Amino acid sequence: MNTSNENQYINREYYLCMSKNFQRSTNLLQQVYEKQVVLENIFIRDITAYGTVRVNNCSFDKKVSIRFTIDQWKSFYIINAYHSMYYADSNTDSFQFKLTVPIDKLSRLSPQNSISIMNISFAICYAVKGEEFWDNNYSRNYNLEIIEKLRRQIAQDYQAISNEFRQIGNICGLKNLGGTCYMNSVLQSLLFTSSLTNYFLLNENIQDSTMKNISVSKEIVASEYLNLLYLLYCGKYNVVTPAPFKQVIGHINHNYLENQQQDAHEFLIFLLDYLHKDLNRIKFTEVLNQTQEIERNAVNQINNHSIIVDLFYGTYLSTITCLDCTYTSHNYEPFNCLTLPISSTNQCTLEDCLRHFNEDEYLSDDSKWFCPGCQCLCNRKRRLEIYKLPKILIIQLKRFQINYEMNWIKNNTLVLYHLHHNHLIHFIQLLIMMVH
Numbered sequence: 001m002n003t004s005n006e007n008q009y010i011n012r013e014y015y016l017c018m019s020k021n022f023q024r025s026t027n028l029l030q031q032v033y034e035k036q037v038v039l040e041n042i043f044i045r046d047i048t049a050y051g052t053v054r055v056n057n058c059s060f061d062k063k064v065s066i067r068f069t070i071d072q073w074k075s076f077y078i079i080n081a082y083h084s085m086y087y088a089d090s091n092t093d094s095f096q097f098k099l100t101v102p103i104d105k106l107s108r109l110s111p112q113n114s115i116s117i118m119n120i121s122f123a124i125c126y127a128v129k130g131e132e133f134w135d136n137n138y139s140r141n142y143n144l145e146i147i148e149k150l151r152r153q154i155a156q157d158y159q160a161i162s163n164e165f166r167q168i169g170n171i172c173g174l175k176n177l178g179g180t181c182y183m184n185s186v187l188q189s190l191l192f193t194s195s196l197t198n199y200f201l202l203n204e205n206i207q208d209s210t211m212k213n214i215s216v217s218k219e220i221v222a223s224e225y226l227n228l229l230y231l232l233y234c235g236k237y238n239v240v241t242p243a244p245f246k247q248v249i250g251h252i253n254h255n256y257l258e259n260q261q262q263d264a265h266e267f268l269i270f271l272l273d274y275l276h277k278d279l280n281r282i283k284f285t286e287v288l289n290q291t292q293e294i295e296r297n298a299v300n301q302i303n304n305h306s307i308i309v310d311l312f313y314g315t316y317l318s319t320i321t322c323l324d325c326t327y328t329s330h331n332y333e334p335f336n337c338l339t340l341p342i343s344s345t346n347q348c349t350l351e352d353c354l355r356h357f358n359e360d361e362y363l364s365d366d367s368k369w370f371c372p373g374c375q376c377l378c379n380r381k382r383r384l385e386i387y388k389l390p391k392i393l394i395i396q397l398k399r400f401q402i403n404y405e406m407n408w409i410k411n412n413t414l415v416l417y418h419l420h421h422n423h424l425i426h427f428i429q430l431l432i433m434m435v436h
């Protein structure tokens, strides 16, 4: 075996593409009832195909697996799909799978020093009630091509438009995909948060070690975020279409699959959560050994450490006082978003909102609390204060409230803030809410 050639292949980068564009079925349910199992959706990032399979829910015990080959079925691999959702209205289940090209096996197949196009073929097996049902794309199998990766592939995926004739500094815009202004406004806010962006772009360790691992593993959100950052900051483009990023997000949360409006605040918290998971420096096994340490440190309650925790997480001090005996208990809670109430006046300042936030909240009647001081169920008051500020404070203004008729009403109070407080506020994410 020639080791140097072997290494040459391993070091090469590949990407996958569909041989023919996959069309989502227009009569999915009808097909599911006929065939029991149907490939509902598939998309590709780098060398991984992410698929969703829909099956008829004939029995509780069921298993969905993918059988694939890279050598025209001389040998094959089996991967299991995992259950993701039950649809009560149609009595069907969806399963998801992740098919990653086994790069280390490619070197055996490809002739030395030349890259021919290689194929992956796969079919889906649904095992239920002792029977096997297959979706093999009407006996043609589903086919994916493995092609050597080109740098410009990312730009093509994002339909990046060159800024050759329109140089406006390094500013690059995100195209709206319909009702996706919620996503673009959150992305722009985060992308312009220099400490986070510098972490991705300037920290070579991240790109060399973490991100290389990320691109072939499950950490797809951080990996895709880096692709987007690369396009926005490389200075070559003035518009990109963030459809691939939305596909990744939509794969995790189906609500983001369509081009409808969503709540920007929820999306921001969702995105931070997934970036944190992907960039977590502490693995779960290590955390288990540090249980006592975690109890001592409120921020560790969220299980770990990442740039997201370092930048966006602060600590609340919650103080509960018994109204009968004045017994007081303290609790520390991590937070990544300061949700502030707004008073119903024409205008107020952010400081007014903060004062309002720090006011005692009287919890009584239906939420009695067992007081360790007087050993009985008591009324109590709660005060929430910021114990430790995050480096970047996200403020959400509570613009929407439910009135006594159970309708959402918007508080249009003008909230003023002063830019000289920008050591406190790097950006303010206002709550955007869809009214159905």
Ligand SMILES: [Zn+2]
Pocket (backbone or CB within 6 Å): 322, 323, 324, 325, 326, 327, 371, 372, 373, 374, 375, 378
């Ligand atoms: Zn008490």
